[in-house]
Amino acid sequence: MTRIILSGVNGRMGKAIEGLCEASNDFEICAGVDVSLGIAHRFPTVEKPFAIIENADAIIDFSHHSATETLLSYAIAKKLPIVISTTGHTEEEMAIIVEASKKIAVFKSANMSIGINLMIELAKKAAVTLRNFDIEIVEKHHNQKLDAPSGTALMIADSICERLENQLDYKYDRTKDHKKREKNEIGIHSVRGGNIVGDHDAIFAGPNEILTISHNALSREVFASGALRAAEFIKEKPAGMYSMADLVKEQ
Numbered sequence: 001m002t003r004i005i006l007s008g009v010n011g012r013m014g015k016a017i018e019g020l021c022e023a024s025n026d027f028e029i030c031a032g033v034d035v036s037l038g039i040a041h042r043f044p045t046v047e048k049p050f051a052i053i054e055n056a057d058a059i060i061d062f063s064h065h066s067a068t069e070t071l072l073s074y075a076i077a078k079k080l081p082i083v084i085s086t087t088g089h090t091e092e093e094m095a096i097i098v099e100a101s102k103k104i105a106v107f108k109s110a111n112m113s114i115g116i117n118l119m120i121e122l123a124k125k126a127a128v129t130l131r132n133f134d135i136e137i138v139e140k141h142h143n144q145k146l147d148a149p150s151g152t153a154l155m156i157a158d159s160i161c162e163r164l165e166n167q168l169d170y171k172y173d174r175t176k177d178h179k180k181r182e183k184n185e186i187g188i189h190s191v192r193g194g195n196i197v198g199d200h201d202a203i204f205a206g207p208n209e210i211l212t213i214s215h216n217a218l219s220r221e222v223f224a225s226g227a228l229r230a231a232e233f234i235k236e237k238p239a240g241m242y243s244m245a246d247l248v249k250e251q
Helices: 013-022 065-078 091-100 112-127 151-165 223-232 243-248
Strands: 003-009 026-034 058-061 082-084 107-108 134-141 170-171 185-191 198-205 210-217 240-241
Touching: 003 013, 003 223, 013 026, 013 223, 026 223, 058 223, 065 082, 065 091, 082 223, 091 107, 107 223, 112 151, 112 198, 112 243, 134 151, 151 185, 151 198, 198 243, 210 243, 223 240, 223 243
Parallel strands: 003 026, 003 058, 058 082, 082 107, 107 240, 134 185, 170 185
Antiparallel strands: 134 198, 198 210
């Protein structure tokens, strides 16, 4: 049994994780954290992590990147591993995360789907094989998502850039350019609407053919399940930075 402290318990992903835990004999939420209370749960919920008195094996964070520093302070104080599933972190917040990983196990991924991480591996291979093709990334999410582009779209772009050993130019808006596309560009486009869970396309466009690598999340349970697996994965790991790639290697 893995006991979880869930940050962002009243959000969309928090509810998905809660549903999976209620149907599982392997996971239990022992406490929840959320800035917006008022929803009844089977476990205690608080506004700030330092108000938690329950013992846990790991923290899962699906709240907001601005909450990361406080959560990490609590995790370090309690010597708890943490799964950070939020996106949109600033450079300063990322530095705090890296520093925390020297003291506790930190699992960070912009996307907890195993399928997305396989897509990234395929995109990296395609980028090398189709080195002269133009690369564009399109991501689609529901109309309540706060950050754009998605952390996953940036994760795809960063992985391609790293594999090509190139400093590629990320283009989010071409409306003011009025010029031809440069070869070193990666266009990243965001669509927001309805209840789209999360769709990502990596498009490789050549002179005579186009390859599109796509991933479509059909429900939030795919991310919730991945986050729970990550918590189980790191609960006994030593201090360090971990990712979905590390989890996949051990499967």
